[in-house]
Amino acid sequence: MRPNELSPLFASADTLKGVGPHVLTLLKKALKLPPGVIQPRIIDLLWHLPTGIIDRRAEPTVVAAIPGTIATLKVRVLKHKAPPRGNNKAPYKIATEDETGRLDLIFFRAERSFIERQLPVGEERYVSGRVERYGETLQMAHPDYIVAPEARDDLPLLEPVYPLTGGLSGKVMLKAERQALGKAPAFAEWQDPAWLKQRGWPSFGEALKRLHHPDDAADVSLGSAPLQRLAYDELLANQLALAIVRESFKAQRGRPVSGNGRLRAKIEAALPFKLTNSQVSALKEIGDDMGSPRRMLRLLQGDVGSGKTVVALMAMATAVEAGAQAALMAPTEVLARQHAETIAPLADAAGLRLGLLTGREKGRARDELLNRLASGEIDILVGTHALFQDDVVFRDLAFAVIDEQHRFGVHQRLALQTKGGQGGANMLVMTATPIPRTLLMTHYGDLEVSRLNEKPAGRKPITTKQIPKASLEKLIARIKVQLAEGAQVYWVCPLIESSDVSDLAAAEERHAHLTQILGEGVGLLHGGMNATAKDATMAAFADGNLKVLVATTVIEVGVNVPNANIMVIEHAERFGLAQLHQLRGRVGRGSRESFCMLLYQEPLSKTAEQRLKMMEDTEDGFLIAEKDLELRGGGEVLGARQSGEAEFRVAGGVNFSEMLQAAHDDARLIYQADPDLLSERGQALRRLLYLFECDEAIRLFRAA
Incomplete structure (x- = not known):
């Protein structure tokens, strides 16, 4: 309570x-x-x-008031001059004065009885607002405050301005x-x-x-002592909560899982490439965790195309070797199906029985799938949020993988874990968004981390170029030549805010324009389409029946078309670095030379200029992530729209990284010295956790 x-x-x-x-x-x-x-x-x-x-501390006499400034004046009301009846456009004027001069108060569309109550003739009032000169007369239109002398203290001389x-x-x-x-x-x-x-x-x-x-x-002001104090309080609450959740998770008895390597050897033999050094070391870290008596919770972060899915499959195979089952959960149906297709040939080679469960599986087919899962006839189940549902029962779930972890909350992660029965399922979470160390601490502080920082052999570099919108027709002409040579193109239109044109309308317009120039073979993909239509369009593009795919950002995660070698990002200046990098990762997956064209509208802001330059200079997702954090500040974290993560309420901006590091260290020391927060400071810190609503940590305390 x-x-x-x-x-x-x-x-x-x-x-x-x-x-x-x-x-x-x-x-x-x-x-x-x-x-x-x-x-x-x-x-x-x-x-x-x-x-x-707003500073209202200036209290000049009327004659000394400077036009164009905010002033607080003490005046006596002389007379009211209401506008003629029926003329709503004429102002309501009130003549006032002090011992030095006269000031007219002006109101438009005013309610007469209200003004007469506020400004009775013959009485003194303090008025505060912007003073302007009109001809020879000083005026104040719609004063911000009108108060009687006895209520003088109600007038905020330093008035905070809120969003x-x-x-x-x-x-x-x-x-x-x-x-x-x-x-x-x-x-x-x-x-x-x-x-x-x-x-x-x-x-x-x-x-x-x-x-x-x-x-x-x-x-x-930004960086003021009061603001820094509250920001640090929030960061400390965040870090302490993560420490509590993590340590309590570690303390729970897990389930040691180890296999004989039989299935993994078959998968490795079926791979078209050799495992990279970072894949081998990540598999060792995961294997050590799985074999330990503590419950496993590890983050696998790797750039687009670094081979995370293969690592996940090998780890799931370990669970199957031990006689248990595994699950892989993705945030969208498109991505779940993509994973199932990528894994299927390797799973077949190893004799692993695969199942797919999304919102689309219904009726008898779904019942049949769930029966096979409960009886243990399915070794690995791939799916979406549908995996959380109560009627999804595993015979023996020992290992679960969650892809694109930042799209799921802690509660959802725990819900899947509990399907592992006694000891819970060992958990591996993956992300293709390279995460700077700072953000690992704030959002993933409860996880151990493995990092894939090499691309599999055979991955081609992607040439990235900035192109001004004025050169659009030249770009289309160059693309026409490439299409004749067998290329395939993604053309992404951005989410458009503060505009009468929706992102869908912009995509439809570009689709019509390209169809006119390039003829048939230009497809359109957007979030408003139903799953069947989306899949059909993607399949047509993957099979080569469509040469150009115009899309909104729905293709950001997880679509794999090896032949697609050109990515055009329209209005690239509107995207964050992380998102530009994710989109670029859709190409460069096949044998053709690949390009990413960043179409921008001039003039560019300084930040947009730095973003596009960074994209031209490097393909290193981790460098890009650090730069993204530097340009956006800690407050926006992974980009709320892209990730579904809540922003901090107070923290962010000045000294964010430095303060986060201090809070991280402080939280560890606090937890080591007083894990149950029973000391005097510990009791006060419990209040802090409640204030910043660190529910998961509080729930664990209450359960203790």
Whole structure:
């Protein structure tokens, strides 16, 4: 159970004054809610931090007010001049003055009774807003604040500026944030006092206060002490939670699995190439883990085309040699079928019985498959999320592989593991997105890591070139020549945001354009198509019946057409480096010379320029991943849209890598000294885990 003192923070935001159903809906759009949270809560407001400040501290006399600046003025109301009836376009004017001069307050489409209540004739008011000159007169249109002298303290002289959404005013957000701040209890300190002193950081409560109720404009600047303090709190919670999950997982008795090498030898003999050194060492690490009495959890990361699937198959064969079963789970149906097709000839050569289970298998065929699985007639089951379903029962699952790990949550990983019965299944997770060390710590800190950093023999280098959009017709002419020589081309259109044209419309337009020039043989593939149509289009391309495939980014992961040797990425400047690299990996799989053409729209931003240059300079996915992190900062991590990963709520930006490393080391020391978090600091750290909703770690504590 969550400690009582934290309950007010996890109450719905509509318990605050002024937050009704309409404002709650707007807050839902404006706040970055964590996965699974449907309605904004008070804690979500606290993590919604200002990005700037409006300084209202200047309090000149009217005559000294500088046009074009924000000022707070004390004035007396002289008279109201309402617009003529029926003329909505004319302004409502209120003449005011102080002892030095006159200021007109201007309102458009104003409600007369409201203004008369706010600004009664003959009374003094503080008004704050932008002062402008109109002819000889000073004006203030729609003052941001109008307060009576006795309510002077309600006027925020340093007003935080929050990210908003259409229909949500800064004033409403500020009011909600101030109330949320008042709900935060005082906490016992969970950080090491010497560390706080060294960094010059305030307490947690003081940091929150200085961000939402700043005393100085510097408080909300990037890299400010209050912001750094909260960012470090979040990173420490993340690292401590991963340490707890990992150690508790390691502590569970696993199931030693070792084979006699009989099936693996047959698979190796059937391979058209020799295993690379990194494949051999990864297999040894995996084999050692499988044979140990502890439960295995390992990440296999390898660049596109580094031979991860073969390593996974050899490891699964070990489980079958031991008399058990194995499973391979992929995030999409296309990728699951791709894996099954890649594995099938090698599995046949070794006498392994393969099954495929996706959402498409239904009725009698599905029942038959599940019966064969339960009786042990299937050695290896390849599938999608369908593998999680309750009626999918293995006779004896000893080893599970999850591909593209970042598309699945920890809970899904655990769900598949439990199908392994007593001792759970040994687990290997794979990713073709090379992950920088920093991000390995934040998102994969609970995993041991094996890395494939060589390409199998015979893989051809890919020539990558930047081409301005103005040279489009020249590029198409060159492609026409290549097609006549038997080439095949992927043409990718990007996801288009803030535009009237959807990515589908852009792809359809390009498809029509290329069909006009190149004739028949141009296919179209997009996310809106049903699975059967997608498969049919992909099959036609793989069989060579289509020469050009125009696609949205649905082809990013896992489509294998060895004859395709040209990749054109339209509006390449809109893609992240990791995604460009993934897309490029679709070519260079056959014997033909391969090309990747990065079509860009001028002018390029400095970051886009660096991205495209990096793509031209190297094919090393690990170098590219490090550069991607450097260009995007830690906050975006693997790119939320590409990976489904939640971003950090506070951390990211300044000193991200350095602070993450410190949090990683700190978490390890804490866990070694106080694994059950029972000390005084440990109890405070439990509060920190609750605050940042590190549910998996908290669940393990409660179970202990």
